[in-house]
Amino acid sequence: MTAPLDLRETERWRVPLIDGIDKVTGRARYTADLDHADALVGRILRSPVSHAEIVRVDVVAACALDGVVAIVTGEDCAQTYGVLPVAMNEYPLARGRVRYRGEPIAAVAAIDAETAARALELIELELRELPAYYTSEAARAPDAVRLHDNKPGNLEREVHHTFGDVAEGFAAADLVREANFSCAEVNHAQIEPHATLAEYDPLTGRLTVQSVSQVGYYLHLMLARCLGMDASRIRVIKPFIGGGFGSRVEVLNFELANALLARAAGGKVLMRLSREENFLTHRARPQTDMRLKLGMRKDGRITACECEVTQRGGAYAGYGIVTILYAGALLHGIYDIPAVKYDGYRVYSNLPPCGAMRGHGAVDSRHAFECLMDRMARELKLDPFAVRRTNMLRAPTRTPNDLMVNSCGLAECLDRVEQASGWRERIGRLPRGRGLGLACSHYVSGAAKPIHWTGEPHAVVNLRLDFDGAVTALTGAADIGQGSSTMVAIAVAETLGVPLDRVRVVSADSAITPKDNGAYSSRITFMVGNAAIDAAKHLKSRLAAAAARKLEARSEDVECAGDMFFVGSGEQSRLAFSEVVKAVLAEEGPVTVKGSFTCPPEAQGGKHRGGAVGSTMGFSYAAQVVEVSVDEELGKINVEKVWVALDCGRAINPLAVEGQIEGSVWMGMGQALSEETRYAEGLPLHASLLEYRVPTMAESPPIEAHIVESRDPFGPFGAKEASEGALAGFAPALTNAVANAIGLDLDELPLTPDRVMESLIERRRKARREAARAGAS
Amino acid sequence: MQSKDSRPGKRVLALTLNGRRREDAVADNELLVDYLREVAGLTGVKTGCDGGECGACTVLIDGEAALSCLTLAARCEGKSVETIEGLATQGRLGRLQRAFHEKLGTQCGYCTPGMILAAEALLRRNPDPSEHEIRTALAGNLCRCTGYVKIVESVRAAAASAAEAAL
Numbered sequence: 042m043t044a045p046l047d048l049r050e051t052e053r054w055r056v057p058l059i060d061g062i063d064k065v066t067g068r069a070r071y072t073a074d075l076d077h078a079d080a081l082v083g084r085i086l087r088s089p090v091s092h093a094e095i096v097r098v099d100v101v102a103a104c105a106l107d108g109v110v111a112i113v114t115g116e117d118c119a120q121t122y123g124v125l126p127v128a129m130n131e132y133p134l135a136r137g138r139v140r141y142r143g144e145p146i147a148a149v150a151a152i153d154a155e156t157a158a159r160a161l162e163l164i165e166l167e168l169r170e171l172p173a174y175y176t177s178e179a180a181r182a183p184d185a186v187r188l189h190d191n192k193p194g195n196l197e198r199e200v201h202h203t204f205g206d207v208a209e210g211f212a213a214a215d216l217v218r219e220a221n222f223s224c225a226e227v228n229h230a231q232i233e234p235h236a237t238l239a240e241y242d243p244l245t246g247r248l249t250v251q252s253v254s255q256v257g258y259y260l261h262l263m264l265a266r267c268l269g270m271d272a273s274r275i276r277v278i279k280p281f282i283g284g285g286f287g288s289r290v291e292v293l294n295f296e297l298a299n300a301l302l303a304r305a306a307g308g309k310v311l312m313r314l315s316r317e318e319n320f321l322t323h324r325a326r327p328q329t330d331m332r333l334k335l336g337m338r339k340d341g342r343i344t345a346c347e348c349e350v351t352q353r354g355g356a357y358a359g360y361g362i363v364t365i366l367y368a369g370a371l372l373h374g375i376y377d378i379p380a381v382k383y384d385g386y387r388v389y390s391n392l393p394p395c396g397a398m399r400g401h402g403a404v405d406s407r408h409a410f411e412c413l414m415d416r417m418a419r420e421l422k423l424d425p426f427a428v429r430r431t432n433m434l435r436a437p438t439r440t441p442n443d444l445m446v447n448s449c450g451l452a453e454c455l456d457r458v459e460q461a462s463g464w465r466e467r468i469g470r471l472p473r474g475r476g477l478g479l480a481c482s483h484y485v486s487g488a489a490k491p492i493h494w495t496g497e498p499h500a501v502v503n504l505r506l507d508f509d510g511a512v513t514a515l516t517g518a519a520d521i522g523q524g525s526s527t528m529v530a531i532a533v534a535e536t537l538g539v540p541l542d543r544v545r546v547v548s549a550d551s552a553i554t555p556k557d558n559g560a561y562s563s564r565i566t567f568m569v570g571n572a573a574i575d576a577a578k579h580l581k582s583r584l585a586a587a588a589a590r591k592l593e594a595r596s597e598d599v600e601c602a603g604d605m606f607f608v609g610s611g612e613q614s615r616l617a618f619s620e621v622v623k624a625v626l627a628e629e630g631p632v633t634v635k636g637s638f639t640c641p642p643e644a645q646g647g648k649h650r651g652g653a654v655g656s657t658m659g660f661s662y663a664a665q666v667v668e669v670s671v672d673e674e675l676g677k678i679n680v681e682k683v684w685v686a687l688d689c690g691r692a693i694n695p696l697a698v699e700g701q702i703e704g705s706v707w708m709g710m711g712q713a714l715s716e717e718t719r720y721a722e723g724l725p726l727h728a729s730l731l732e733y734r735v736p737t738m739a740e741s742p743p744i745e746a747h748i749v750e751s752r753d754p755f756g757p758f759g760a761k762e763a764s765e766g767a768l769a770g771f772a773p774a775l776t777n778a779v780a781n782a783i784g785l786d787l788d789e790l791p792l793t794p795d796r797v798m799e800s801l802i803e804r805r806r807k808a809r810r811e812a813a814r815a816g817a818s
Numbered sequence: 819m820q821s822k823d824s825r826p827g828k829r830v831l832a833l834t835l836n837g838r839r840r841e842d843a844v845a846d847n848e849l850l851v852d853y854l855r856e857v858a859g860l861t862g863v864k865t866g867c868d869g870g871e872c873g874a875c876t877v878l879i880d881g882e883a884a885l886s887c888l889t890l891a892a893r894c895e896g897k898s899v900e901t902i903e904g905l906a907t908q909g910r911l912g913r914l915q916r917a918f919h920e921k922l923g924t925q926c927g928y929c930t931p932g933m934i935l936a937a938e939a940l941l942r943r944n945p946d947p948s949e950h951e952i953r954t955a956l957a958g959n960l961c962r963c964t965g966y967v968k969i970v971e972s973v974r975a976a977a978a979s980a981a982e983a984a985l
Contacts (some may be wrong), residue, residue: 057919061918061922062919063927064909064926065902065927065930066902066903066905066932067860067861067916070861071928073861074855232864232874232876232961233866255874281927283866283926283927283928284925286962315868316866316868316871316872392973522963698923698965703965703967704965704980707964707965712964730867735962737957738952738959738969738970739953741953741965743967744967748965
């Protein structure tokens with residue numbers, strides 16, 4: 042592999058999003074904004090119970106209603122779907138059994154919303170209820186009914202990985218501590234509710250779906266599978282997308298149900314989900330219980346780690362196997378730990394299925410680790426920064442579980458937040474109720490082995506150059522607001538030496554753009570960015586050759602910058618970009634080139650079962666300090682300020698990197714402070730944005746983001762991911778800050794006032810008991 | 819259950835929409851958000867929740883920020899309604915639009931129209947708000963992408979640019 046190109050100057054690319062003007066003017070069309078004047082309205086009938094056999098679904102009366110055009114049920118699709126080829130155990134519309142309250146049973150297409158709603162009421166359901174389980178413990182009980190016949194104990198997957206000699210590691214420790222942690226289930230709560238527009242043309246037999254997917258390619262595959270159609274008759278287009286955070290990585294049941302409706306109706310159907318239905322669709326971070334044991338020497342060096350994780354996964358497989366593997370795999374890759382034992386349990390329950398959410402799988406176990414590490418440092422009277430510096434990885438290296446680490450800027454991240462927060466001057470000198478806490482975190486820059494492993498390159502970008510002189514980048518990568526199209530435009534413009542506005546990006550339309558694995562695991566900058574550079578290099582060499590012939594020079598001596606081609610200093614022999622375009626077209630007509638990127642086999646993880654999960658070409662690293670004030674009368678935590686530093690390798694667009702760091706830290710704050718789903722007998726009590734408490738602007742702190750650039754040897758211009766790495770550090774930094782402020786170690790997320798109060802009251806009780814005992818003796 | 823006979827009546831609504839007078843027949847129970855999106859075709863007005871939770875549908879009614887998902891269209895009789903589509907005039911972005919674009923106050927963009935209109939209402943009544951005033955005034959508008967940092971910066975920049983232009 043050749044050394045990566047470097048950016049000539051970063052500040053040049055501190056630019057707004059290339060589609061930003063569409064967003065601030067209201068011109069941007071999201072799925073629900075697409076022309077739907079002639080579309081039918083799609084609605085879903087959902088299970089009213091958590092677990093039942095379906096005895097009868099009678100749609101006769103509903104079909105007879107004036108204005109109802111089509112109704113589909115489980116009878117209309119006998120194909121399962123799912124994101125993992127090994128675990129597709131879900132139907133678009135339930136067949137035989139429903140396994141959670143809110144599971145789709147039937148879907149209606151009608152001339153308007155009122156008619157569709159009336160039709161749903163007219164569908165007759167006969168269900169025979171089964172016992173339902175709402176906790177991992179209940180689902181794993183020996184006499185529990187199996188949710189899926191092939192999964193005894195309602196265990197979707199158990200993972201047992203040991204690397205190094207754990208017993209020896211603990212024996213070498215001066216201090217061994219064990220603690221239990223629990224993190225509530227959270228939801229992505231992207232602001233755009235789910236929506237999908239499907240159009241089936243019965244005359245041509247073609248289907249066009251415009252939907253909120255982060256991975257149009259998965260949707261395309263599952264539409265072909267569930268509708269029994271040849272994939273070549275399907276077109277999937279991504280409109281503007283109002284956030285994803287993992288909610289739209291998996292194909293979602295409503296997307297398939299709506300396509301089934303469009304085909305049954307022989308026309309166009311728009312389905313918009315309510316916010317409540319968004320929460321029922323879920324696919325987010327599972328409720329997680331953890332038992333963590335660490336061994337530490339007096340100098341802070343960690344000698345061994347033992348971690349048991351139980352995730353309450355919900356009713357279907359979804360991403361579950363990957364999530365439970367990530368929780369263990371990413372115990373590695375940030376600190377140098379000689380021995381790690383991991384036991385993971387992914388459990389089925391009668392609740393909406395969980396899935397991938399920003400920081401997939403790694404967030405909750407990182408929380409436990411950073412909290413316990415801090416407590417042990419305190420016990421050994423070591424500084425939190427010192428403990429992390431003692432243990433952090435040095436790149437390049439391979440972890441015991443065979444993950445490749447090519448660059449690591451964690452040391453500089455620690456330095457930056459230590460200085461910026463005034464840690465050394467302030468720690469231990471703050472008034473009671475005020476505290477500082479530190480934590481580190483990391484994340485992959487794309488999975489080095491994709492889920493749908495086909496042997497193809499990991500990313501392909503096409504570039505077109507035509508008579509108009511515009512360079513059009515064609516990419517399947519889904520811009521969901523993170524700015525990936527802007528990144529592609531910058532990569533091409535920088536490599537070619539042309540202004541940004543010469544480059545146009547067309548993305549995520551299966552009829553036009555090359556297949557892409559999609560927007561997940563922070564893969565786009567690393568993989569698509571590299572592919573874009575590769576394509577631009579090919580185009581540049583074609584342009585340089587044509588320019589060389591005109592300038593009577595050797596093509597290797599031709600440079601392009603500022604939209605001009607020149608040789609040497611360029612004073613005498615310059616050619617405008619447009620002239621070179623004419624020269625190239627005169628020789629070969631309009632030009633199309635292809636660039637690609639592939640992660641080499643040595644990057645694709647270990648040979649052990651599940652070893653591909655966690656593998657990546659580049660880890661991002663982050664350190665953050667959180668300052669809190671805690672009101673001990675109300676149990677209320679206020680976040681005063683956050684200082685965060687992220688090693689993203691190289692910031693291709695520093696403005697966008699800052700935005701990603703700030704957003705990910707803040708999303709971590711929501712999980713840490715207020716966000717949680719709650720169910721009563723499977724009924725969500727949280728299914729609105731009033732009950733599900735996303736932090737408002739008034740409660741959100743200033744976040745000071747620092748960019749650290751370790752220059753990854755394989756990243757595009759040295760870049761790595763910037764969108765997920767900082768998230769996982771917030772909750773432990775907050776929890777450590779609370780411990781610093783009021784001397785209380787909290788084990789459960791989120792740190793809501795009731796949980797904090799309960800711990801405070803328990804501490805007072807304990808103090809009273811001890812005082813009474815001391816008095817009595 | 820509703821029979822066809824009990825369908826709500828319709829009336830003619832006359833209002834000023836983004837500076838232009840117009841009249842439309844609207845049902846008595848039609849929400850402003852549906853009127854703006856489905857009748858007037860102003861899809862810059864967004865829906866993010868099941869009613870009054872997120873602020874994405876914020877518009878200006880007689881200059882005040884209002885949730886169009888909790889407002890009956892018929893209540894806007896004779897009033898002036900402004901949406902995001904009305905803020906850019908004669909090929910120029912409004913001050914907040916420019917600031918949100920340049921400072922990355924927008925990521926996915928879905929909350930952006932409502933956020934900008936809520937900020938517009940704030941700046942019209944308070945041209946130089948403090949950070950605290952901005953955070954309080956916009957607390958009813960949820961954003962899931964930015965952590966609000968660059969939104970606050972955008973509003974401050976817009977206020978500063980307006981002050982500069984006034985000099």
